Amino acid sequence: MEQWLNQVFITQEVYVALAVLFFTSVLFLLFRLFRRTKSNTIVLAGLSGSGKTVLFYQDGSSHQGTVTSMDPNEGSFVLHSETSKKGKIKPVHVVDVPGHSRLRPKLDEFLSQAAGLVFVVDALDFLPNCRAAAEYLYDILTKASVVNKRIPVLILCNKTDKVTAHSKDFIRKQLEKEIDKLRTSRNAVSEADISNEFTLGVSGQSFMFSHCVNKVTVGESSGMTGEISQVEQFIREHVKS
Amino acid sequence: MLEQLLIFTRGGLILWTCKELGNALKGSPIDALIRSCLLEERSGDSAFNYDAAGASYTLKWTFHNELGLIFVAIYQRILHLLYVDDLLSMVKREFSELYHPKRTYYEDFDDIFRQLQKEAEARAEEMKKSKPQAKPVESLTKKEGQIANKKKGVLLAGKEKVSSKDDASEGNHTNGHKLENGNSNGRELGTKTTHADVKKSVPESGAFDVSKLRKLRSKASKKMDTFSKAPKVEQNKKTTKKNRVWDDSPSESKLDFTDPMAEKGTEAVVVVDQGESMMDREEIVSSDSEIDEDEEESGKPDNKKRGWFSSMFQSIAGKTVLEKSDLEPALKALKDRLMTKNVAEEIAEKLCESVAASLEGKKLGSFTRISSTVQAAMEEALLRILTPKRSVDILREVHAAKEQGKPYVVVFVGVNGVGKSTNLAKVAYWLLQHNISVMMAACDTFRSGAVEQLRTHACRLQIPIFEKGYEKDPAVVAKEAIQEASRNHSDVVLVDTAGRMQDNEPLMRALSKLINLNGPDLVLFVGEALVGNDAVDQLSKFNQKLADLSTSSSPMLIDGILLTKFDTIDDKVGAALSMVYISGAPVMFVGCGQSYTDLKKLNVKSIVKTLLK
Numbered sequence: 074m075e076q077w078l079n080q081v082f083i084t085q086e087v088y089v090a091l092a093v094l095f096f097t098s099v100l101f102l103l104f105r106l107f108r109r110t111k112s113n114t115i116v117l118a119g120l121s122g123s124g125k126t127v128l129f130y131q132d133g134s135s136h137q138g139t140v141t142s143m144d145p146n147e148g149s150f151v152l153h154s155e156t157s158k159k160g161k162i163k164p165v166h167v168v169d170v171p172g173h174s175r176l177r178p179k180l181d182e183f184l185s186q187a188a189g190l191v192f193v194v195d196a197l198d199f200l201p202n203c204r205a206a207a208e209y210l211y212d213i214l215t216k217a218s219v220v221n222k223r224i225p226v227l228i229l230c231n232k233t234d235k236v237t238a239h240s241k242d243f244i245r246k247q248l249e250k251e252i253d254k255l256r257t258s259r260n261a262v263s264e265a266d267i268s269n270e271f272t273l274g275v276s277g278q279s280f281m282f283s284h285c286v287n288k289v290t291v292g293e294s295s296g297m298t299g300e301i302s303q304v305e306q307f308i309r310e311h312v313k314s
Numbered sequence: 315m316l317e318q319l320l321i322f323t324r325g326g327l328i329l330w331t332c333k334e335l336g337n338a339l340k341g342s343p344i345d346a347l348i349r350s351c352l353l354e355e356r357s358g359d360s361a362f363n364y365d366a367a368g369a370s371y372t373l374k375w376t377f378h379n380e381l382g383l384i385f386v387a388i389y390q391r392i393l394h395l396l397y398v399d400d401l402l403s404m405v406k407r408e409f410s411e412l413y414h415p416k417r418t419y420y421e422d423f424d425d426i427f428r429q430l431q432k433e434a435e436a437r438a439e440e441m442k443k444s445k446p447q448a449k450p451v452e453s454l455t456k457k458e459g460q461i462a463n464k465k466k467g468v469l470l471a472g473k474e475k476v477s478s479k480d481d482a483s484e485g486n487h488t489n490g491h492k493l494e495n496g497n498s499n500g501r502e503l504g505t506k507t508t509h510a511d512v513k514k515s516v517p518e519s520g521a522f523d524v525s526k527l528r529k530l531r532s533k534a535s536k537k538m539d540t541f542s543k544a545p546k547v548e549q550n551k552k553t554t555k556k557n558r559v560w561d562d563s564p565s566e567s568k569l570d571f572t573d574p575m576a577e578k579g580t581e582a583v584v585v586v587d588q589g590e591s592m593m594d595r596e597e598i599v600s601s602d603s604e605i606d607e608d609e610e611e612s613g614k615p616d617n618k619k620r621g622w623f624s625s626m627f628q629s630i631a632g633k634t635v636l637e638k639s640d641l642e643p644a645l646k647a648l649k650d651r652l653m654t655k656n657v658a659e660e661i662a663e664k665l666c667e668s669v670a671a672s673l674e675g676k677k678l679g680s681f682t683r684i685s686s687t688v689q690a691a692m693e694e695a696l697l698r699i700l701t702p703k704r705s706v707d708i709l710r711e712v713h714a715a716k717e718q719g720k721p722y723v724v725v726f727v728g729v730n731g732v733g734k735s736t737n738l739a740k741v742a743y744w745l746l747q748h749n750i751s752v753m754m755a756a757c758d759t760f761r762s763g764a765v766e767q768l769r770t771h772a773c774r775l776q777i778p779i780f781e782k783g784y785e786k787d788p789a790v791v792a793k794e795a796i797q798e799a800s801r802n803h804s805d806v807v808l809v810d811t812a813g814r815m816q817d818n819e820p821l822m823r824a825l826s827k828l829i830n831l832n833g834p835d836l837v838l839f840v841g842e843a844l845v846g847n848d849a850v851d852q853l854s855k856f857n858q859k860l861a862d863l864s865t866s867s868s869p870m871l872i873d874g875i876l877l878t879k880f881d882t883i884d885d886k887v888g889a890a891l892s893m894v895y896i897s898g899a900p901v902m903f904v905g906c907g908q909s910y911t912d913l914k915k916l917n918v919k920s921i922v923k924t925l926l927k
Contacts, residue, residue: 139326139327140328141348174701178701208707
């Protein structure tokens with residue numbers, strides 16, 4: 074009888090130990106999850122030649138120019154306007170993904186940990202590249218990772234320091250029109266479209282960015298002169314420090 | 315003299331340019347280099363030529379794979395500088411010591427570079443002085459007699475030009491030496507020199523390229539061939555037409571036996587709907603397990619035992635720097651594997667060189683074998699090549715053309731018997747399923763039954779067809795077809811052409827005329843998946859002829875590839891890779907059967923997986 078009682082005791086202790094282990098592991102996982110949702114990665118994407126690498130190297134040091142990127146650039150920066158803030162400042166992890174069409178698959182690797190996406194558009198040379206830019210943007214907005222996690226997108230019109238650059242409203246309207254057309258041609262294909270996992274917008278109405286599930290805003294910037302306040306604002310909004 | 319020397323990172327930031335050679339470069343050669351050479355996996359090439367308005371440059375490069383740096387030297391093409399490779403490797407060595415990831419300014423490198431440049435130039439001068447005797451002798455022994463004469467001619471001309479630059483005594487000495495040999499050939503030499511002089515821009519550095527001579531020889535032989543081929547072809551055409559007598563009955567003068575009345579009553583069933591075209595069906599890709607790699611390893615334990623053990627040891631330690639000799643066996647194995655999958659030999663070679671160039675000097679991570687690193691690099695390279703450079707969304711382009719009010723013109727070209735007419739019908743079926751009005755144009759006016767074949771398809775699909783019978787000029791037929799299409803508001807015009815061999819000069823000229831006259835929106839090259847090494851030849855010659863014989867400054871080249879007979883190859887899918895690599899055009903459609911629904915899109919990931927299995 075006593076032996077049996079001892080055995081029961083032992084099993085109970087083991088039970089308690091196991092329960093403790095279980096709880097700590099659950100707590101640990103929860104912490105990991107929370108941290109992941111509050112990731113601080115911003116992804117810079119856009120067509121080749123739109124000025125992403127120049128924007129990336131805006132941390133103050135001047136450089137001698139850029140060429141077409143072959144690999145993504147990753148780095149952690151402290152935002153300019155926040156260097157004067159007192160207290161603990163969390164650096165922002167920025168990734169510049171190459172825009173060349175052959176390197177598009179690299180974007181998917183970084184989207185899973187993105188807190189926000191900046192889609193850079195060349196405001197100077199916009200009209201010849203309008204269709205390609207709209208297609209890329211459409212592909213991004215219909216990816217499962219973007220829609221499920223509601224990643225906010227900032228459409229950044231770059232190179233606005235030049236006189237002949239288009240205004241951001243014009244660019245926004247043009248993009249909306251192009252994406253509308255893409256919607257009809259892509260939706261005409263039957264349900265099993267390999268490339269696009271979701272459809273955009275409300276059927277029957279012409280497409281507007283406000284129809285998107287995730288938040289899409291438009292901003293202006295100039296990589297060469299360092300005028301990137303709207304980018305910083307976007308980053309500050311979406312990356313919790 | 316160098317035009318410019320640049321150092322930049324793989325991420326695109328320029329770290330250093332030489333300030334002394336401050337000449338502004340015309341055009342954007344570096345971007346062109348990256349886009350058309352390095353990203354196209356041609357980094358194993360020795361040099362890249364770039365032509366812009368007013369200048370033609372040659373670019374040479376080298377990588378530092380560990381630090382992710384690229385060193386590029388640009389110089390004018392007419393100067394054949396010998397010291398560039400040397401200079402690049404010296405610059406690489408010196409700069410890697412200075413390099414720090416966070417630094418973007420490298421002012422102090424200017425002095426070092428000046429020294430290195432002087433050293434390299436001095437060394438090149440020395441080499442030039444010690445080598446002029448050796449080179450011509452060895453190249454003479456390689457070729458036959460006639461070519462030797464031509465070469466001597468070029469050499470003489472070269473020497474004459476060089477003598478103005480070299481020291482007087484040295485130049486005259488070599489000139490005198492050459493003249494002794496040359497005199498024996500007498501008059502022949504004189505004519506050959508002028509001929510060669512007029513033809514080529516002679517290199518000023520005294521050394522001449524063996525490759526140029528090979529080109530000279532092949533050009534001469536080609537000229538003779540085309541002259542003899544052209545009359546032969548016309549003769550062939552005429553003789554076959556006359557002598558087509560199958561039994562002892564008298565030959566018929568006309569060959570078009572179709573009876574227009576019988577057309578209506580044929581058994582051709584109108585194809586309303588044969589189901590969904592496979593283009594629109596989702597392709598389920600099964601996930602692969604990593605077991606196959608280990609199976610391969612266990613397959614060859616004997617001869618690799620010692621090598622395997624030491625490489626395992628090294629992989630665990632993980633600090634070795636990859637050398638070319640280490641990569642050699644793994645690359646050779648990969649190349650053989652690719653070739654068993656029907657990739658053209660030349661392409662497999664170039665790919666392996668490119669992967670080697672990108673891996674040399676890299677440090678092995680811990681717990682990775684060399685073979686797995688090479689495999690991963692090759693997989694990435696293949697994925698990069700097969701990913702289309704331009705949009706393959708034909709529907710979007712058709713809609714864009716519709717808005718502008720013009721029909722979208724597609725021309726199908728290819729060699730004989732690859733399946734152009736069959737696949738044209740499949741594409742028409744697919745377009746019809748998306749509510750686009752299609753019209754066919756029968757520009758194959760040579761092959762008997764070609765027009766009837768298209769007529770049958772048009773009947774079954776209920777679409778209009780524009781035909782003018784046989785023996786008409788295809789270019790004019792196409793032009794009229796497009797006018798007809800814009801009149802009856804068809805969205806797409808599919809133009810069928812006759813099959814032709816890539817070496818056949820007059821036929822290629824006719825094709826080029828068709829394309830130039832009509833300016834199609836899409837030139838689709840139809841190639842069969844069964845083709846082996848010939849794919850390289852076909853595509854490069856087609857592209858070359860289209861570029862050479864075009865009258866406009868921006869010639870229309872092949873925009874896309876249609877791969878046919880894909881169902882006949884099981885896993886020997888290498889033809890897709892060869893074709894995409896050599897032309898740079900994406901595969902837009904894949905024909906995988908003989909009925910209307912057998913048309914699908916290329917699934918890049920599954921192809922890469924099959925190639926490396």
